[in-house]
Amino acid sequence: MTYRGPYKVRVEEKDKPRIEHPNDAVIRVTLAAICGSDLHLYHGMMPDTRIGHTFGHEFIGIVDEIGSSVEGLKVGDRVMVPFNIYCGSCWFCARGLYSNCHNVNPNATAIGGIYGYSHSTGGYDGGQAEFVRVPFADVGPMVIPEWLSDEDALLLTDAFSTGYFGAQLGDIVEGDTVVVLGAGPVGLAAARSASLMGAGRVISIDQLDYRLEKAASFAYAETRNYTHYDDIVVEMKKTTGGLGADVVIDAVGAEADGNLVQHVTSAKLKLQGGSPVALNWAIDGVRKGGTISVMGAYGPLFSAVKFGDAMNKGLTLRMNQAPVKRQWPRLLEHIRAGYLKPSDMITHRVPLEHIAEGYHMFSSKLDGCIKTVVVPGS
Amino acid sequence: MPYTADTPVPPPTAEELRARVPGWGADLDHADRPAWPKERFAPGVSGAHWEYPDEQQPREGRERSIEHLQLPPVFGTAQPLHGVSGAIRRFAYDRFSEGRAAHWLLLVAGDRVESTGAHLRSLLTLRPDNPVTETGVLSELHRHPIASRRGRVDVRHQLLDPVLVAGPWVLAGGVVWMLGRRLLRR
Ligand SMILES: NC(=O)c1ccc[n+]([C@@H]2O[C@H](COP(=O)([O-])OP(=O)(O)OC[C@H]3O[C@@H](n4cnc5c(N)ncnc54)[C@H](O)[C@@H]3O)[C@@H](O)[C@H]2O)c1
Ligand SMILES: [Zn+2]
Ligand SMILES: [Zn+2]
Numbered sequence: 138m139t140y141r142g143p144y145k146v147r148v149e150e151k152d153k154p155r156i157e158h159p160n161d162a163v164i165r166v167t168l169a170a171i172c173g174s175d176l177h178l179y180h181g182m183m184p185d186t187r188i189g190h191t192f193g194h195e196f197i198g199i200v201d202e203i204g205s206s207v208e209g210l211k212v213g214d215r216v217m218v219p220f221n222i223y224c225g226s227c228w229f230c231a232r233g234l235y236s237n238c239h240n241v242n243p244n245a246t247a248i249g250g251i252y253g254y255s256h257s258t259g260g261y262d263g264g265q266a267e268f269v270r271v272p273f274a275d276v277g278p279m280v281i282p283e284w285l286s287d288e289d290a291l292l293l294t295d296a297f298s299t300g301y302f303g304a305q306l307g308d309i310v311e312g313d314t315v316v317v318l319g320a321g322p323v324g325l326a327a328a329r330s331a332s333l334m335g336a337g338r339v340i341s342i343d344q345l346d347y348r349l350e351k352a353a354s355f356a357y358a359e360t361r362n363y364t365h366y367d368d369i370v371v372e373m374k375k376t377t378g379g380l381g382a383d384v385v386i387d388a389v390g391a392e393a394d395g396n397l398v399q400h401v402t403s404a405k406l407k408l409q410g411g412s413p414v415a416l417n418w419a420i421d422g423v424r425k426g427g428t429i430s431v432m433g434a435y436g437p438l439f440s441a442v443k444f445g446d447a448m449n450k451g452l453t454l455r456m457n458q459a460p461v462k463r464q465w466p467r468l469l470e471h472i473r474a475g476y477l478k479p480s481d482m483i484t485h486r487v488p489l490e491h492i493a494e495g496y497h498m499f500s501s502k503l504d505g506c507i508k509t510v511v512v513p514g515s
Numbered sequence: 516m517p518y519t520a521d522t523p524v525p526p527p528t529a530e531e532l533r534a535r536v537p538g539w540g541a542d543l544d545h546a547d548r549p550a551w552p553k554e555r556f557a558p559g560v561s562g563a564h565w566e567y568p569d570e571q572q573p574r575e576g577r578e579r580s581i582e583h584l585q586l587p588p589v590f591g592t593a594q595p596l597h598g599v600s601g602a603i604r605r606f607a608y609d610r611f612s613e614g615r616a617a618h619w620l621l622l623v624a625g626d627r628v629e630s631t632g633a634h635l636r637s638l639l640t641l642r643p644d645n646p647v648t649e650t651g652v653l654s655e656l657h658r659h660p661i662a663s664r665r666g667r668v669d670v671r672h673q674l675l676d677p678v679l680v681a682g683p684w685v686l687a688g689g690v691v692w693m694l695g696r697r698l699l700r701r
Pocket of ligand 3: 227237
């Protein structure tokens with residue numbers, strides 16, 4: 138697929154990606170997914186999104202070609218690829234900050250490398266395509282274990298790993314009350330993971346009832362539809378006996394709703410780097426001394442965040458793009474133990490040729506859509 | 516209530532939670548959490564077998580943030596800079612750090628210039644931009660457009676989406692029409 142300007146994408150024939158570096162691989166994509174992050178691109182919110190760019194940072198596939206220095210993969214391997222592009226050897230990678238690699242993105246030092254995520258993340262075409270160039274093939278991709286299904290593997294390339302990472306940044310201790318804002322794939326995964334870390338109560342907040350139903354069944358969470366409350370912050374206080382939540386996870390990001398002015402100035406008019414509605418609810422709904430984990434993505438421009446309250450309340454704010462591959466060994470254990478089934482959040486499967494409709498459906502949240510899988514060549 | 520030292524709403528017991536949620540508490544111990552601590556010095560576990568990667572070629576002309584002291588060894592080669600939008604973007608990269616609003620605002624301006632140009636140019640090709648297929652609105656037909664939106668507050672500003680997509684074109688069309696009329700009247 139290629140980007141044609143805000144709200145417009147189409148399928149086009151392009152040259153097949155080549156090996157451009159000795160440690161590159163070319164992967165033939167077997168499954169890809171559309172992510173909430175792709176919506177920021179699709180809506181034209183991410184600076185330096187070029188016409189003709191191919192989106193897609195969640196994909197699995199078969200190794201089609203490898204560069205001369207690749208040791209760990211061979212042609213024909215079935216691999217999952219983390220959404221991060223990273224070298225494995227720079228100052229940041231040496232410290233496990235794979236999502237903050239310094240060796241892969243000339244366009245910005247503040248952002249690491251991401252597949253199919255504009256030039257602000259390095260200018261790499263993504264995986265909502267038949268083939269994709271995968272740099273540092275010995276570092277990012279992993280051969281999918283025999284027993285793991287394609288769809289579970291696909292969900293580990295971003296959404297589930299990101300939610301799991303987000304819960305860890307919350308520094309949850311036994312008995313904590315954890316509020317998760319947003320019940321999209323990332324929020325569902327974060328809510329599910331909070332229990333693994335011993336949360337006493339998990340409360341999922343969204344505006345879409347069908348997603349909240351999923352939060353109850355998939356993540357065993359209590360739910361609140363914020364549109365049913367005059368002020369959701371007051372409800373967060375009431376339900377915790379006036380204390381506020383110990384941990385709040387923002388799994389909404391730049392297009393947050395719930396305040397028309399904030400939403401329209403950022404998501405529609407692009408005057409802010411992102412609508413901070415959810416982040417501001419997190420700041421006000423968390424208890425004093427509590428922790429906020431931000432998984433929601435925001436653009437590089439400023440946003441009207443209520444920083445004074447965060448300071449006065451003595452909050453800890455933790456955040457990052459998820460270093461996906463670090464999560465895999467442990468998540469694979471949990472899946473194998475039967476605790477988790479990430480693919481349960483998939484609601485739609487569309488052929489690559491119909492991807493424009495897939496985007497519209499996901500963007501407008503039609504037909505109970507939670508996670509859309511894109512199938513090339515079907 | 517928080518006016519005394521006790522936690523106002525005590526959580527369910529571990530036994531209750533374990534019985535209700537599969538895997539509850541499996542990662543209670545921080546040592547089992549793969550992202551803890553977030554920063555952990557461990558070179559050599561990543562699979563990289565180099566101290567500094569080979570440098571991808573060719574390297575000339577690739578735009579970069581002036582906060583980078585050198586061009587990183589590896590980079591994307593999709594959609595190289597071109598035309599007017601390319602000049603705007605290159606200026607943004609060459610002149611302003613990522614710390615400056617001007618850097619990002621110029622990049623956004625470059626995006627709008629490029630997409631407008633691309634739409635206009637596409638009208639001269641065998642495959643002009645098609646607002647119906649490219650926006651995917653046809654999915655409305657079989658995706659329960661009304662039931663899906665019932666009772667939702669975000670629908671209020673979804674109404675703005677078509678305005679944002681078509682608005683500038685209608686506006687530009689109007690301006691052209693008015694100018695045209697004025698010129699003809701002379
Ligand atoms: N940190 C990372 O590594 C990383 C990775 C993937 C995605 N993300 C980001 O995570 C966010 C969520 O991704 P997703 O795929 O789940 O997206 P999504 O669009 O499917 O989900 C967002 C949900 O938030 C809800 N919402 C909107 N405003 C809200 C509000 N004020 N309060 C509560 N809920 C609200 C929406 O109804 C929707 O269900 C996005 O911003 C995405 O960019 C970050
Ligand atoms: Zn994603
Ligand atoms: Zn690195």
